[in-house]
Amino acid sequence: MLDLLADRGVLEALLWAHGSAYGQVRQDFNPEGGQKQGWIGYNAYTYLVDRLDRVFQCGDYQAPSGEGPVGRDVLAAGISDFAAMPDLAPGTxxxxxxxxxxxxMVDGWRWLLASYPFGQVTKIRWTDKSETKQTVARQPHNTDDGGLFTIEDVAGLPRLEELGDHEQLLRKTLVLAHAMDSNTVDFELFLGRIRWNQDRGDAWVWRSDLLDRQTPPPAGRTTPKLPDNPVPPSSTEANDAPVSIRRLPNDSSAPRAIGEA
Incomplete structure (x- = not known):
């Protein structure tokens, strides 16, 4: 799976979006003004959605049908690290x-976002999360799902190709989980397949540490850093709250509220 993401340039884009989002948190964070840990979690999620949409030119940064790609000036508006943003073809x-x-979604694989307390990635209780995450965690998975999963077969489980499009995509939905340590300013960023851990066991069927695959930025590029004493994100999923994302000037529809359902 990571080879696919790397080959398509998606892995580099994910890492840029993550670094840029938390760089924006650093720029905007004002503890003297009363902002606390809930603000960090809420806004880190908001910025991460924005950066993912920018780098992939989708969501609020998708060009209207029949028009060419979104202009680089639109993608650069409002951010300071645009020069470091990977240049992916629209539709990747x-x-x-x-x-x-x-x-x-890329090549039939979808991912959602989740936050968690730093250092607790294996202990995320999906049973306590939103109904959406619970639905994903409950999905059956076995070795015939594209050869990706390695747990034992489930008796009577239909093969992936026998399912409808919606059920297939549920089976092929992953989670991108991120966290920050307020004392060390360390980050965690994992992509993986979550499991229904009502047994209080490991929260993942499998997971990959994306930061382990991070390479130094090319010459002339910088990686945004957080302040020396930031406040950690809330231990609850910040994306459960509705968030309004800025519409593009050429989008005449009303602002769309997003958040985890």
Whole structure:
């Protein structure tokens, strides 16, 4: 799976979006003005959705039908690290939300976002999360699902190709989980397949540490850093709250509220 993301340029884009989002948090964070840890979690999610849509030119940054790609000036508006943003062809990744929860899809694989307390990635209780995450975690999975999953077969489980499009995509929905340590300013960013851990076991069927695959930025590029003493994101999923994303000037529709359903 990671080879696919790397080959398509998606992995580099994910890492840029993550770094840019938290760089914006650093720029906007004002603890003296009363902003606290809930503000960090809420806005980190908001910025991450925005950066993912920018780099993939989808969502609020998708060109209207029949027009060419979104202009670079539109993609650069409002951010300071545009020069470091990978240049992907439009359509490489598309938006594919689930129950109002923002999702992105590449080659038939979708991912959603989730936050969690730093260092607790294996202990996320999906049973306590939103109905959307619970639905994803409950999906059966076995070795015939594209050869990706390695747990034992489930008796009577239909083969992936026997399912309808919606059920197939549910089976092929992953989670991009991110966290920050307020004391060390360390980050965690994992992509993987979640499991229904009502047994209080591991929260994942499998997961990959994306930051382990991060390479130094090319010469002339910088990676945004957080302040020395930031406040951590809330331990609850910040994306459960509705968030309004700025519409493009050429989009005449009303602002769209997004958030985890």
């Amino acid at each position: 990744v598309v938006r594919h939300d689930l129950n109002g929860s923002p999702g992105w």
